[in-house]
Amino acid sequence: xxxxxxxxxxxxxxxxxxxxxxxxxxxxxxxxxxxxxxxxxxxxxxxxxxxxxxxxxxxxxxxxxxxxxxxxxxxxxxxxxxxxxxxxxxxxxxxxxxxxxxxxxxxxxxxxxxxxxxxxxxxxxxxxxxxxxxxxxxxxxxxxxxxxxxxxxxxxxxxxxxxxxxxxxxxxxxxxxxxxxxxxxxxxxxxxxxxxxxxxxxxxxxxxxxxxxxxxxxxxxxxxxxxxxxxxxxxxxxxxxxxxxxxxxxxxxxxxxxxxxxxxxxxxxxxxxxxxxxxxxxxxxxxxxxxxxxxxxxxxxxxxxxxxxxxxxxxxxxxxxxxxxxxxxxxxxxxxxxxxxxxxxxxxxxxxxxxxxxxxxxxxxxxxxxxxxxxxxxxxxxxxxxxxxxxxxxxxxxxxxxxxxxxxxxxxxxxxxxxxxxxxxxxxxxxxxxxxxxxxxxxxxxxxxxxxxxxxxxxxxxxxxxxxxxxxxxxxx
Amino acid sequence: xxxxxxxxxxxxxxxxxxxxxxxxxxxxxxxxxxxxxxxxxxxxxxxxxxxxxxxxxxxxxxxxxxxxxxxxxxxxxxxxxxxxxxxxxxxxxxxxxxxxxxxxxxxxxxxxxxxxxxxxxxxxxxxxxxxxxxxxxxxxxxxxxxxxxxxxxxxxxxxxxxxxxxxxxxxxxxxxxxxxxxxxxxxxxxxxxxxxxxxxxxxxxxxxxxxxxxxxxxxxxxxxxxxxxxxxxxxxxxxxxxxxxxxxxxxxxxxxxxxxxxxxxxxxxxxxxxxxxxxxxxxxxxxxxxxxxxxxxxxxxxxxxxxxxxxxxxxxxxxxxxxxxxxxxxxxxxxxxxxxxxxxxxxxxxxxxxxxxxxxxxxxxxxxxxxxxxxxxxxxxxxxxxxxxxxxxxxxxxxxxxxxxxxxxxxxxxxxxxxxxxxxxxxxxxxxxxxxxxxxxxxxxxxxxxxxxxxxxxxxxxxxxxxxxxxxxxxxx
Numbered sequence: 025x026x027x028x029x030x031x032x033x034x035x036x037x038x039x040x041x042x043x044x045x046x047x048x049x050x051x052x053x054x055x056x057x058x059x060x061x062x063x064x065x066x067x068x069x070x071x072x073x074x075x076x077x078x079x080x081x082x083x084x085x086x087x088x089x090x091x092x093x094x095x096x097x098x099x100x101x102x103x104x105x106x107x108x109x110x111x112x113x114x115x116x117x118x119x120x121x122x123x124x125x126x127x128x129x130x131x132x133x134x135x136x137x138x139x140x141x142x143x144x145x146x147x148x149x150x151x152x153x154x155x156x157x158x159x160x161x162x163x164x165x166x167x168x169x170x171x172x173x174x175x176x177x178x179x180x181x182x183x184x185x186x187x188x189x190x191x192x193x194x195x196x197x198x199x200x201x202x203x204x205x206x207x208x209x210x211x212x213x214x215x216x217x218x219x220x221x222x223x224x225x226x227x228x229x230x231x232x233x234x235x236x237x238x239x240x241x242x243x244x245x246x247x248x249x250x251x252x253x254x255x256x257x258x259x260x261x262x263x264x265x266x267x268x269x270x271x272x273x274x275x276x277x278x279x280x281x282x283x284x285x286x287x288x289x290x291x292x293x294x295x296x297x298x299x300x301x302x303x304x305x306x307x308x309x310x311x312x313x314x315x316x317x318x319x320x321x322x323x324x325x326x327x328x329x330x331x332x333x334x335x336x337x338x339x340x341x342x343x344x345x346x347x348x349x350x351x352x353x354x355x356x357x358x359x360x361x362x363x364x365x366x367x368x369x370x371x372x373x374x375x376x377x378x379x380x381x382x383x384x385x386x387x388x389x390x391x392x393x394x395x396x397x398x399x400x401x402x403x404x405x406x407x408x409x410x411x412x413x414x415x416x417x418x419x420x421x422x423x424x425x426x427x428x429x430x431x432x433x434x435x436x437x438x439x440x441x442x443x444x445x446x447x448x449x450x451x452x453x454x455x456x457x458x459x460x461x462x463x464x465x466x467x468x469x470x471x472x473x474x475x476x477x478x479x480x481x482x483x484x485x486x487x488x489x490x491x492x493x494x495x496x497x498x499x500x501x
Numbered sequence: 502x503x504x505x506x507x508x509x510x511x512x513x514x515x516x517x518x519x520x521x522x523x524x525x526x527x528x529x530x531x532x533x534x535x536x537x538x539x540x541x542x543x544x545x546x547x548x549x550x551x552x553x554x555x556x557x558x559x560x561x562x563x564x565x566x567x568x569x570x571x572x573x574x575x576x577x578x579x580x581x582x583x584x585x586x587x588x589x590x591x592x593x594x595x596x597x598x599x600x601x602x603x604x605x606x607x608x609x610x611x612x613x614x615x616x617x618x619x620x621x622x623x624x625x626x627x628x629x630x631x632x633x634x635x636x637x638x639x640x641x642x643x644x645x646x647x648x649x650x651x652x653x654x655x656x657x658x659x660x661x662x663x664x665x666x667x668x669x670x671x672x673x674x675x676x677x678x679x680x681x682x683x684x685x686x687x688x689x690x691x692x693x694x695x696x697x698x699x700x701x702x703x704x705x706x707x708x709x710x711x712x713x714x715x716x717x718x719x720x721x722x723x724x725x726x727x728x729x730x731x732x733x734x735x736x737x738x739x740x741x742x743x744x745x746x747x748x749x750x751x752x753x754x755x756x757x758x759x760x761x762x763x764x765x766x767x768x769x770x771x772x773x774x775x776x777x778x779x780x781x782x783x784x785x786x787x788x789x790x791x792x793x794x795x796x797x798x799x800x801x802x803x804x805x806x807x808x809x810x811x812x813x814x815x816x817x818x819x820x821x822x823x824x825x826x827x828x829x830x831x832x833x834x835x836x837x838x839x840x841x842x843x844x845x846x847x848x849x850x851x852x853x854x855x856x857x858x859x860x861x862x863x864x865x866x867x868x869x870x871x872x873x874x875x876x877x878x879x880x881x882x883x884x885x886x887x888x889x890x891x892x893x894x895x896x897x898x899x900x901x902x903x904x905x906x907x908x909x910x911x912x913x914x915x916x917x918x919x920x921x922x923x924x925x926x927x928x929x930x931x932x933x934x935x936x937x938x939x940x941x942x943x944x945x946x947x948x949x950x951x952x953x954x955x956x957x958x959x960x961x962x963x964x965x966x967x968x969x970x971x972x973x974x975x976x977x978x
Contacts, residue, residue, distance in 0.1 A: 051618065054575070055568045055605065060618055063563035063633065070564065086540035087547065092638055093591075094655050098531070111598050114570075116607065118592040119653075120642030128532065128568075130593065130607070141528065141537055156540065161569055161638065165597030176596075177569050432738045445959075 031298050036242040043292055047301045047364050050171045057169040057176030067309035068288050075211050081202050085155040090137050093128035098136040100262040108228020112164040129244050130163040132172060135280060138184050139262040146276060149188050149268050157183040172289030173501050175229060180284035186276040187263060193277035197251045200281040201234045202247035212291050213304035213413055215421040216248055219472035224459055231255035237471045239424040240293040243445035245471045245500035248290055249282035294420050301365030302387055304416050305409035313361045314346045317354050317373035330377045334397060341402050362387060367412055388412055434486055442470055447498045451491035453484035471496045508775050513719040520769055524778045524841050527648045534646040544786035545765050552688050556680050562632040562660060567614050570605035575613040582816055585705020586749040589641040607640040612667050612757060615661050617738040623753060626665050626745050634660040649766030650978050657761035663741060663753040670754035676730045677758040678711045681726035689768050690781035691715050692895040692901055696949035701936055708732035714948045716901040717770040720922035722948045722977035725767055728758035771897050778842030779864055781893050782886035789821045790838045794831050794850035801956030807854045811874060839864055844889055865889055911963050918945055924975045928968035930961035948973045
């Protein structure tokens with residue numbers, strides 16, 4: 025396969041798809057809107073899963089698994105929920121060769137089926153909090169799809185908790201949003217804004233939706249994770265009640281929160297370049313590639329022996345691939361592994377064997393550096409990885425900051441939005457009608473109401489009325 | 502919840518369901534035939550996944566993910582495959598509020614959707630072997646279901662490989678069957694017979710099906726894993742061709758193999774007793790429970806301090822739970838954790854603190870034993886776990902052997918089958934018509950043709966004709 029990737033500046037969308045296809049992360053499938061996640065892409069998802077699963081368990085949650093199918097009547101029990109999801113559902117009407125008495129919806133999200141069970145399991149305050157998480161596939165019938173970012177079927181985790189008080193449920197939504205923020209920033213090297221959604225952008229059935237929002241390199245926003253306070257809406261619809269310490273019955277307070285395989289898309293879009301994929305060391309399935317360089321048979325024997333020894337030494341702490349393919353020249357291999365996003369390349373030639381050094385080349389650039397192959401090698405590489413991780417994060421953060429604007433009036437906002445995209449910090453009156461009008465006209469939305477608010481607000485940039493908070497407007501995936 | 506479990510002898514099926522429900526491994530769902538896997542059950546599945554995933558990767562396979570939905574026309578491309586699976590399919594007819602042009606089948610297995618992609622990816626012998634595995638949910642519309650053992654939706658892994666030669670594909674089927682055998686025996690402590698299926702019991706579309714077969718405590722068989730040689734059947738149906746080193750085109754040779762969440766059911770049925778779940782240490786999500794025993798506040802402080810220290814020390818090597826609940830007495834906790842199948846209980850009272858000892862009680866019985874709490878503690882427990890693991894395996898193996906019979910004639914076979922169940926080693930002529938007749942009449946099937954064959958055969962027990970191999974007859978789940 026050709027190693028050439030369309031330039032980002034030429035055609036951002038084509039650049040993205042080139043990277044996904046050429047790095048063999050995913051492929052189109054014969055089922056409209058569904059993708060095939062290939063081994064290179066799935067390995068990234070596995071790293072995401074492993075890390076996040078640990079963080080979810082460390083915060084006191086347990087994994088469980090609920091049915092793929094949801095009786096259609098369940099979805100209808102919470103009014104806003106069904107309005108939000110019914111138009112996106114895939115419906116099973118036949119099973120085992122027969123028409124079903126009641127159609128089954130392929131889960132677009134699992135609130136309804138899970139809370140039916142919660143009603144059975146929860147009787148007393150002693151059964152609370154109930155804190156479950158599920159790793160699963162979900163289906164939402166999408167008109168426009170894009171590999172990883174928006175597909176009809178996608179993979180995700182969905183946490184669902186039930187608490188005795190609103191306060192506890194609120195704390196849970198913030199706790200999990202913070203898990204997502206830490207995960208995005210510390211592992212994906214993806215700087216995110218944290219805040220709340222406006223009512224228009226909330227999850228269907230939620231009282232409040234918290235979110236983390238990232239900026240891609242085309243300056244569009246991307247919602248990278250959400251954490252919903254469901255209040256007692258679903259508890260009332262599914263009769264999830266408990267008896268408190270005084271013996272009184274009350275509805276539970278609930279939360280749900282999730283991130284999906286779109287994070288793989290976010291990772292690609294945020295960091296990659298015209299050479300291909302760029303992966304932060306903490307999430308790269310292959311962290312180090314070793315490329316041996318030799319001409320004669322004698323050189324080959326010495327170089328491969330040394331390369332194998334280095335590989336073996338490093339494998340206890342890193343994931344290492346030794347590319348000893350005979351049919352390709354080193355230069356081809358360099359390009360190949362750069363396109364695959366491997367953070368660090370170790371080049372080993374005859375002179376390196378003699379001097380017991382390795383030449384290191386970072387995927388993120390800079391001059392090649394020789395490092396000694398002795399006892400300190402692993403520690404040196406750890407340090408290098410920490411630097412690379414930090415560099416990728418800082419670069420993305422600086423990019424977001426440069427592309428976050430503070431227009432002086434509506435005309436300036438509209439002009440800038442079209443001319444250069446990005447995020448717009450705007451003091452906002454909170455009028456939902458006005459929000460819809462501006463969204464319809466500009467195709468931008470209020471991405472979030474950041475937790476981080478200025479100490480003083482001007483009047484609303486659009487209505488001239490009193491502003492109630494500062495919000496971020498922008499176009500998004 | 503009551504700790505009482507129905508006795509196995511009284512009602513085996515009720516005993517099984519009591520354990521599943523009371524140990525909170527799974528629950529019935531509102532969707533017919535589908536189950537909810539609760540945290541205790543899912544944790545077992547996670548242990549199975551982790552171990553098997555490692556073994557699958559160690560044998561050179563990579564994970565990927567393919568769509569849940571399969572166009573109906575794909576399923577029809579391989580004649581035997583569609584005959585086998587069409588009657589079991591769930592069919593999506595509507596998506597996004599509209600009738601679909603072509604109905605989509607919810608995958609009952611993924612040969613067809615995967616091999617459509619294989620045809621795109623494989624061009625040359627250099628692309629071979631292609632060795633992928635998928636962890637996924639699948640749906641088969643079942644008339645009679647049973648928690649874990651047979652459910653409409655279940656979780657599994659399915660490996661799918663493509664090779665240049667039949668020999669290589671055959672070796673792959675044996676390699677993976679051996680992975681399954683080792684996993685079942687070494688981790689689940691589940692002794693299995695290995696062999697081939699007769700044509701009647703083969704996977705729909707396969708040339709040969711290899712299997713591992715276990716015996717449950719009601720003496721019924723349970724197929725615990727299968728590995729199929731698909732030959733070139735699917736390659737021809739999906740046009741999966743490659744150019745060999747000479748430049749000639751040929752169809753690839755394929756295999757597929759899988760195990761599912763029914764293994765959790767097998768684990769329960771094979772080892773548990775009237776006290777509840779019994780789990781082998783290697784697969785138990787909680788391996789050790791510590792129960793503190795005290796009366797006075799002073800005792801409590803000393804005992805809990807010691808128990809916490811022991812817990813902390815052991816957590817680097819084992820999964821340990823300290824049950825410090827105030828509202829329950831030690832005796833209740835003993836029963837509770839026995840029902841949950843935790844392999845080892847450590848009891849710590851004031852005298853144990855004084856003597857720096859712990860009292861150990863094994864879930865598998867025997868007298869309680871004091872062990873010193875010093876540096877050797879972890880090593881002592883490792884040794885104990887190895888013994889328990891071996892004991893559970895040997896017990897199940899002895900049970901299978903005692904319940905494997907060698908009848909002298911057909912009447913004896915039929916009598917014994919009804920009177921005592923179990924496995925029947927029978928020299929067999931290989932007549933498929935006769936096989937169907939006996940199966941229909943006795944509800945027993947040929948479980949497998951063991952690899953391990955006697956050096957000489959008698960005449961066929963049923964037909965009196967020349968036997969071609971020895972087979973195992975039995976009733977099964």
